[in-house]
Amino acid sequence: MKHYATIWLLIVSLAFFTLCGCTGSSEVIENDAVKEDELLTVRLPGGDWGFPTPFAHYARGPGVSHMRYIFDSLLEKNEEGLIPWLAEDYEILEGGTRCIFHLRPDVYWHDGTVLTADDVTFSFNYYREHLPVWIDDPLILSDDYLLSIEKNGEWTVEFILASPNATFLEKAGRLPIIPAHIWSRIERPDEFNDPEALTGSGPYILTDYSKEHGTYRYAANQQYWGPQPRIDILEFIPVSDEVLALENGDIHFAQVPADLLERFTDNPLYEIMEQPAFWGYRLRFNMLGLPEFRQKELRQAFALAINREELVEKIARGQGIPGSMGMLSPDHRWFNPNLPAYEYDPGKATEILSSLETPARESYELLVGEDAEVRIGELLKEQLARAGINLTIAPSDLKTRDSRIIEGNYELVLVGHGLWGTDPDYLRQRYSKETEDWLNGTPGYENSAFSKLAEKQVREMDEEKRREIIMEMQEILAEDVPDIPLYLRVTVNVYRRDIYDGWIHIYDHHEPTHNKLSYLEK
Template identity: 40%
Template sequence: MIYSVQLRWMFALLCILSLAACGQAPPSAAPTAASLPTSESEVVAQAPDEQATAPPAAMQHVEVLRLPGGDFGLPSPFTYSRGPGFVRMSFIYDTLIWKDSEGFIPWLATEWTVSADGTRWEFTLREGVRWHDGTPLTVDDVVFTFDYLANQPSAVLLGGTLEIISSVEQLDEQRVAIVLEQPYAPFLSNIAGTLPIIPRHIWEEIDEPAQAATLELLIGSGPYQLTQYDQASGAYLYEANQDFWLGTPYVQRIELVPVADALLSLQQGAIDATGISVDSSVTAEVLAPFREPPFAIMSTGGEWNAALHFNLAKGPPYDDVRFRQALAYTIDREELVQRVLLGNGEPGNPGGVAPSSSWYNPDVAAYAVDRERAAALLDEAGYQDTNGDGIRTMPDGQPLDLQLYFDGASMARTAELLRAMLQEVGIPLTLRPNDRPSQDALTADGNYGIAIIGYGGLGGDPDRLRQTFASTSRSRSFSRAHGYANPTFDQLASEQFTTTDEAQRKALVFTMQELLAEDVPVLPLYHPLNMHLYRPEVFAAWYYTPGGIGSGVPIWWNKHAFVTGTQTGLPMRDGL
């Protein structure tokens, strides 16, 4: 389906496709943790003195920035998909606060305070902000946003939870209070910095927003407006909002272009920057030309992973910890790094947190390859080779039938290697490839026994562990662990949720990682290095956002850089 108000762009797109034609790179590295202040009503942040350095006079704006496309849904708060979809949506909609290269910065709110007990947050809105249709953005829109999203099951709340909110109150024409039922440690990152503020006058009469998939409804306050979206090819066209509250955006036009080979497209000038996808098999020789002008490479530790999920709700063999540990001892994660990522990454951390994160516990069970120990665990659990054919059976003698579901476009190599490794200990594996949307739907619904799932956010706030693994979690995410229930883990997850002292919270999170590594409801396989290749002559203000964009999306496309042309601060920009 094509949503369009500018057909002329398709002609330009066809010209680009003659050079290269659909790739999407995943992702990842370094978190920021927000701990609440301890004073009675301490100001957490306020607007800077507009002291950031503006771009050089010779480059007061970039006319067009071309990036790899890929479909992640219409970028409405109700229809986007995954982290890349959130980033696409963030170009259109603003949040109360945002991040630059150093951490949280004012955005729609110029300042905010929090009560001593961490349950009341007050935000002062920026004056003069207007929606794309010219209507003023008001405190009433903020109150409406929280109420509306809380009552919409289709709302995509990336990393956050609105169940913790008791009320949202308008204090005056510029101030709003958000009252929590209890302290919520990641409030800034997972709600204030992630929840898109939407206009009451657009959505108030819409009962089923997920079905309202039209370009005309995408009225935000953000720096860009989506003027074209081609779902089939994954092409998006964004035009700058010339009336943006911070001034005219530095990047005037963002084109997300479908390409078959992102590196070749970068070389040929069809795109101006790209990441590296898991399935691209990029060698040092392939990367070498991009280390020299007119190109450059930035990289950071991986906050994305490919993980082997066991659905414990399906019963044997997945609900037997000895079986899961046996597979962990069997799978050579270092070999996966070398053969899938060609060395550009790290073995997965069984604790579920990226090694680049400050929340990472390096002392969890590592599961160095030990297939003799794996065989002993399988024998002990009753999964034995009873007839000498090299294939194990279930304890009741029935065939051991493992169906491995995965995204066929990006995980085929990983799946093949896993099948070969498991054969070493007599475990047969049948491969079940899917397209990404089907795979996401299948894993979200728990319709699998074992699956490879790729996702980021492992460097963001560690409350992600609670949302993913706690038996009380209401997460509907495709990355949700199914059937796992450990009362000790649940108790720790609940405690860290409300613990605002960072040292105390870190101790809780470290223990949570130890339990996950011991229980192995999920085995992270590898964390790809997060590389970003680009043309500095087109755009040079790239940076990796600490802890990821929003609640942890490990992508380099921060709208702050596109708007300001800088890595820090909020310099006001004049018109072109």
């Protein structure tokens, strides 16, 4: 068993974190056997996204991706769909109520311990008591739904479910597996930031992290069980101007605005890569706090008073597409194109406002984040004023804005996020009448017909039948307008092809640097 390289990296990491108190440092860690200049190092734009364990990273895409570099899951995603990962095979039996995962027998934790079925059963049972930061649907862990999880030998795990669930494979298969021999003694996982907390089975090992400076440094796990890492050292460093940093060679991958693309189009050092429209902005209503927002006519008036095409042109500089009131991205595989367009019509919006049973208020506060969100807010203020709706813009930093959302402390809020391309069951989670999730859901919205369809689709194991239900759900949402999808970004990335050219998009996500397959042999 040749795990000396992995163990050496772990020892270096332990020494580093012990000396630096887990806050990171700017010093370079070197292995005397392999000089730094002989390794392939790729540098990406950074920023602090939390300590990358399943319990301490920040609940946004970059935070999740940092965690996934270290921790593997039973299944992974590629360009086409779900693929076996820690599980080399799986079976769906008894109409979808029994799921069996067959594990690979050759997987080791970063400390050299064998990963077995005990780790998988432990992970799910531990998550029942201590939810990870990112979980697609806590329902899959509830005692009422997940009736049992048992190991059958060292390499087989069996799940028994109360009812069929079309999304179980994705939601359970993508939960990170954690080592039982480390986490079994941890009572407060959100406070566990010792170096051994970063012991995973994934392709990269964290060797440097600075919360203060927003930097991360990963070294390839040379004894990785799966496709081998192509990048030896992966560094994330904050930059004030991604385009300038790319041109100066400080980073090797950047998002580039449309009006600056010509600086790279004819240069053989660079490759241009367009993202699918799976990251976008929504305008959300606080229906519990402001009862008038429960009137769909008022929400429809807002939709008609907003010029989404103008937002794309002025804010996204043409790099985007207007959102659909059915809530799925037009790039989604199950997008319904036959929905009301809600073309810009402030006159019609004014007519609707004048006939409301519960009148709109004279003014509303719009909570926004920073930078582009402030500009979006100001443009929305101009547009809505033409229909007689006045806004006060309240900017805040990202974490403060998200905290206020969780508390329900807003009137209107602008949110930008990814995951618009994932399984459309997120429509159920977001708009079901049972939701109490302020961060991702829409408390106060209720449509019994929608809720019935939402529950029906999640139990439908026939994909074509389920697709038809999702189409109907979009029709209801387009009529009700519980949120307003403003626009989705079609971002263009530029990268140094002479440094690294392995970037790929998985089938449901916009950002190639977020998925671990971009860093591995194909």
